[in-house]
Amino acid sequence: ANDHNQLTMETMKKVALRHGLVCLLHEKPFAGVNGSGKHNNWSLATDDGQNLLDPGSTPHENMQFLLFLTAVIKAVDDYADLLRVAAASPGNDHRLGANEAPPAIISIFLGDQLTDIFDQLQNGGATSCKNGGTLSLGTTNLPDLYKDSTDRNRTSPFAFTGNKFEFRMVGSSQTIAQANFTLNTIVAETLGQFADRLEAAKDLPKALAALIKETICDHRRIIFNGNNYTQEWVEEADRRGLPNIATTVEAIQAIRQEKNLALMEKHAVLSRGEMASRAEILYENYIKTLHIEALTMIEMSRRQILPAVISYKGHLANTIAQVSQAGCDVSVEQALCGEISSRLVSFSQNLARLEEAVEQAESADSSAADKAAAYRDLVFSAMAPLRQDGDRLEELIDAAYWPIPTYSDMLFNV
Numbered sequence: 001a002n003d004h005n006q007l008t009m010e011t012m013k014k015v016a017l018r019h020g021l022v023c024l025l026h027e028k029p030f031a032g033v034n035g036s037g038k039h040n041n042w043s044l045a046t047d048d049g050q051n052l053l054d055p056g057s058t059p060h061e062n063m064q065f066l067l068f069l070t071a072v073i074k075a076v077d078d079y080a081d082l083l084r085v086a087a088a089s090p091g092n093d094h095r096l097g098a099n100e101a102p103p104a105i106i107s108i109f110l111g112d113q114l115t116d117i118f119d120q121l122q123n124g125g126a127t128s129c130k131n132g133g134t135l136s137l138g139t140t141n142l143p144d145l146y147k148d149s150t151d152r153n154r155t156s157p158f159a160f161t162g163n164k165f166e167f168r169m170v171g172s173s174q175t176i177a178q179a180n181f182t183l184n185t186i187v188a189e190t191l192g193q194f195a196d197r198l199e200a201a202k203d204l205p206k207a208l209a210a211l212i213k214e215t216i217c218d219h220r221r222i223i224f225n226g227n228n229y230t231q232e233w234v235e236e237a238d239r240r241g242l243p244n245i246a247t248t249v250e251a252i253q254a255i256r257q258e259k260n261l262a263l264m265e266k267h268a269v270l271s272r273g274e275m276a277s278r279a280e281i282l283y284e285n286y287i288k289t290l291h292i293e294a295l296t297m298i299e300m301s302r303r304q305i306l307p308a309v310i311s312y313k314g315h316l317a318n319t320i321a322q323v324s325q326a327g328c329d330v331s332v333e334q335a336l337c338g339e340i341s342s343r344l345v346s347f348s349q350n351l352a353r354l355e356e357a358v359e360q361a362e363s364a365d366s367s368a369a370d371k372a373a374a375y376r377d378l379v380f381s382a383m384a385p386l387r388q389d390g391d392r393l394e395e396l397i398d399a400a401y402w403p404i405p406t407y408s409d410m411l412f413n414v
Helices: 002-018 063-078 080-085 090-095 112-122 177-199 204-222 231-240 248-256 258-266 272-325 331-363 368-396 407-412
Strands: 040-042 158-160 165-167
Touching (some): 040 177, 063 177, 063 204, 080 177, 080 248, 090 248, 090 272, 112 204, 177 258, 248 258, 248 272, 248 368, 258 272, 272 331, 272 368, 331 368
Antiparallel strands (some): 158 165
16 A cells, blocks of 8 residues: 555656646645645454454444454554654644644544443443434435444544544655554554463453453543544643644654664564664754755745835835826825835845844754754744745735736636
């Protein structure tokens, strides 16, 4: 699946160029417009094709399903930081938590049916399960429809959807390989812990029931079926002790944590040296990406936008002078010229701040981690106000003077 995904991405870029287009795989190419990510569907199956995450018609009695389900829940809770770094990139920092993508806080959506079963298990034992009920279409000509007992909850970063999990944080430009080998490894670790305990049990059914209940109680904090977009969830997640890793620079730190190094080494997935190399590469990619974006912004601002605004401002000033000589009201033109002037000053000042921020970040003689943090704190933060001024000037300047395609041009006139 990963190979197919990589080939599809490469093919899309090549075919787009043949048609005079460019395939944008950036996670958030347009502010205010929904970004792009990947829903990584993940499940477990035996060598003869049995899906171990299929709940069946009576999930409350399906102990095999409940065992593997709780193993995934424990794995995601224990190693949420590793999953977060699998979705970390400069582009994804713009997308995650932007009210159209999952937040940077990893939680698991189970749905009402499975959550109810967990409630019963915590309180003694599960004896029933909810069904989806029926959906009335409001007419006697059509029969009622049976509703599915599950829901997708598109706000959740890690959702159980029928017989699989969807990990929705991976960015559109990223490989799904890291997300999948991370999931495979952390679940393998948890299943190994479960196997050690169950294989030593004298009463297997009793030990299995106790293990499932204990795991639910210990890791219930990561289950959340509500709206992940709200500020209330951010506050609730903090109370639960769930990590909120907002940026790529913070996320990469997880690679160097001892528990994660030991995990990957134990399962012969990555050596400590390979983990260190991956961290350095991710930091370097973050630095270079922000450096290129900042230099591009500076180039466009200084050589295209500034001259265009100054030119239009001069044209507007001449118009005001000519109309004023004719004895006509020029209040509208003066107000427009005044706003353009104030925005131009702000734009120029923010441009200078960005140039200074790039120089400071580049001159920092430090580790890759420290330099990446400098780019995040200095350069990334300096780009936003310049962008805001540029967006407003685009709205104020005559389209004939604006030197680059506008939002309308790019979104509606291709």
